[in-house]
Amino acid sequence: MNSMRILKKYGTILGFVILCIIFSLLSPVFLTVSNLTMVLLQGSMLTIIALGTTAVMAAGGFDMSFGAVCGLVGVLVAGMLVKGVPIVLAIFIGILIGAFMGSINGLLVTVVGISDFVATLATMSIARGLNYFYTKGDPIFMGIPQEFKIIGQGKIGLIGYPVIIMFVILICLYIFMNHTVTGRQIYAVGGNKVAAKISGINVRWIRILTFIIGGAAAGLTAVIVTSRLGSGQPLAGDGFLMDGLAAVFLGMTMFKEGEPHIMGTFFGALIMGVLVNGLNLLGVQYFFQDILKGLIILAAVALTATGQPKD
Numbered sequence: 001m002n003s004m005r006i007l008k009k010y011g012t013i014l015g016f017v018i019l020c021i022i023f024s025l026l027s028p029v030f031l032t033v034s035n036l037t038m039v040l041l042q043g044s045m046l047t048i049i050a051l052g053t054t055a056v057m058a059a060g061g062f063d064m065s066f067g068a069v070c071g072l073v074g075v076l077v078a079g080m081l082v083k084g085v086p087i088v089l090a091i092f093i094g095i096l097i098g099a100f101m102g103s104i105n106g107l108l109v110t111v112v113g114i115s116d117f118v119a120t121l122a123t124m125s126i127a128r129g130l131n132y133f134y135t136k137g138d139p140i141f142m143g144i145p146q147e148f149k150i151i152g153q154g155k156i157g158l159i160g161y162p163v164i165i166m167f168v169i170l171i172c173l174y175i176f177m178n179h180t181v182t183g184r185q186i187y188a189v190g191g192n193k194v195a196a197k198i199s200g201i202n203v204r205w206i207r208i209l210t211f212i213i214g215g216a217a218a219g220l221t222a223v224i225v226t227s228r229l230g231s232g233q234p235l236a237g238d239g240f241l242m243d244g245l246a247a248v249f250l251g252m253t254m255f256k257e258g259e260p261h262i263m264g265t266f267f268g269a270l271i272m273g274v275l276v277n278g279l280n281l282l283g284v285q286y287f288f289q290d291i292l293k294g295l296i297i298l299a300a301v302a303l304t305a306t307g308q309p310k311d
Contacts, residue, residue: 023282037158039273045228048217050269051217054264056214059186059206060190060193061190064120065120067240068131070218072128073219075134075232078144087148102218103208105214150227162228165220185206189201244269246268247271
């Protein structure tokens with residue numbers, strides 16, 4: 001493997017290390033244990049939702065709706081808890097709603113034949129509209145049970161429960177995507193849908209399944225976010241769209257070049273978490289952070305496209 005290939009494959013990790021060195025030099029707080037555990041905690045929710053999106057993109061799909069679905073599920077779970085629905089049932093229904101929204105995306109794309117971008121853009125708008133119809137834009141916080149808040153606010157030692165949940169989801173999805181027949185079929189569909197269909201793979205079902213996984217991940221993230229905030233916030237899911245896509249695209253630049261994969265997304269989310277944390281420590285204003293995130297997505301996509309056939 002020549003040096004350029006090594007640099008291209010591991011350049012993102014090198015960039016991550018350099019980023020950490022820069023932030024540790026500029027801020028004495030960055031490398032403290034409390035701050036690094038906070039980075040993991042804050043990044044855990046982004047990682048979970050981005051891992052679901054990774055499954056969608058591994059099958060050649062694209063999802064614009066997962067942030068809005070997360071916001072919708074969050075306020076619905078909060079509403080159910082306020083009305084006395086048992087915690088376990090509210091969590092189960094929340095994740096189920098996310099999976100249902102994902103299945104709608106999958107059906108629109110595979111059965112109706114609408115492009116991924118247009119279909120998920122439409123469901124994003126619908127989810128956001130339902131969110132505001134239900135909440136009128138106001139947060140739901142009165143009457144959330146204290147036991148529910150433990151999911152997002154509890155910890156074992158220094159490690160928060162959301163971090164533990166993140167690693168469980170990470171391991172489960174890694175095994176599913178890399179060591180099961182269905183997981184390999186997802187990558188086969190993403191690589192070449194026609195060849196996958198000829199080889200006997202049910203392409204339509206595989207694509208619907210990945211959207212269901214993506215929706216369920218958004219639902220689970222919504223549960224954790226609502227628990228952590230102790231309230232259902234209508235805007236809670238909006239920030240995940242850009243950061244989640246950035247995490248997946250960053251992951252595509254490492255290990256398996258140009259292909260979404262679970263470990264790549266994990267490191268991508270870690271990079272986004274470190275970036276946001278470091279910029280906040282340095283007092284960089286939010287609009288510069290948005291500009292930087294946009295530039296990161298462009299750079300990651302451009303790096304992924306390098307070397308691939310052009311029209």
